[in-house]
């Protein structure tokens with residue numbers, strides 16, 4: 001980490017190739033009995049080198065925009081191994097996906113399907129579609145990332161799903177033949193998957209009696225990652241719960257997809273920061289770092305916990321503690337904050353850490369997923385660099401942005417000013 005900080009600077013996201021591959025392989029093994037195609041969720045960590053690493057293990061890609069589809073294609077993943085979800089696909093995005101030969105379009109509403117069907121007709125291009133169903137199960141996760149409850153904007157409910165297939169299940173070009181679920185993230189128990197899949201099985205029976213054959217089921221993503229401790233079920237735990245319901249469907253010839261993102265990328269990455277200043281304000285101690293919510297939005301956006309620790313070999317790594325374990329030897333409660341002009345700009349609050357000093361390096365753990373991909377340029381902060389580590393080799397996989405990059409698209413307008 002010190003060496004990376006010296007050469008690449010900070011803030012920098014550092015990813016481990018071995019961890020990316022390890023998580024992917026464990027999922028692949030766990031779900032081998034249903035021969036599921038693992039479509040990695042590009043939005044969790046979208047760097048081309050990360051996509052290439054996973055593609056080399058056989059991953060397909062789950063994309064939610066044409067930007068992400070272009071990334072996947074650029075990384076060498078064939079379009080027919082890509083599945084495309086999202087409640088607001090623009091016409092130009094649908095056209096691009098059809099022309100590329102997308103593997104599966106996941107449809108979120110009647111209005112969207114009508115539009116896809118119209119475009120497919122016009123282009124005389126057939127496309128496989130799956131209906132995203134909203135099974136109304138509670139994934140018991142943050143309200144912002146809970147996506148399978150009735151009141152959310154995603155998918156269509158089960159009663160409407162049956163009518164949807166009756167009306168649209170026989171379209172010539174837009175071939176509606178699959179079901180898609182993605183109920184939220186992160187989901188720390190297996191029960192919501194079981195509940196959602198049971199409801200899906202009932203729907204499939206109803207559709208069969210309507211004379212409609214389902215050829216694919218995409219179970220989405222949402223598997224947990226260990227942010228604090230061993231809090232998440234393992235790939236095998238999820239599979240043990242899902243397979244008993246999925247195997248009979250597989251033996252009927254149904255093809256399975258999964259869309260894991262976080263469970264692969266989250267703890268394959270750390271965010272490397274430098275402490276710029278320390279400050280005492282009344283009772284409070286602050287360590288002010290060279291990035292905060294601009295690099296890692298999750299703590300301020302979702303109230304998420306990320307383990308933070310100084311990059312100092314002398315300080316043994318102690319188990320994560322949520323708040324002031326002041327009794328622990330030599331630790332002091334501190335807020336780890338960024339440089340931005342917002343009180344919401346923090347990475348950790350009231351955290352027991354060794355005393356910090358200007359120039360210390362900090363590692364923010366489990367930052368690989370929804371870190372760089374949610375990073376912003378707020379306060380005209382150039383985006384961080386990204387580095388991939390493989391064994392003892394280190395490669396810069398995205399250069400740090402410069403202020404010139406930030407200004408590149410702006411124009412001097414003389415007519416108005």
Ligand SMILES: *Cc1c(COP(=O)(O)O)cnc(C)c1O
Pocket residue numbers: 041043044062064085086182184185186220221222223259260261262263369
């Ligand atoms: C975000 C998303 C995923 C990935 O979720 P993770 O929790 O990162 O596994 C999968 N599918 C869809 C449709 C998504 O929107």
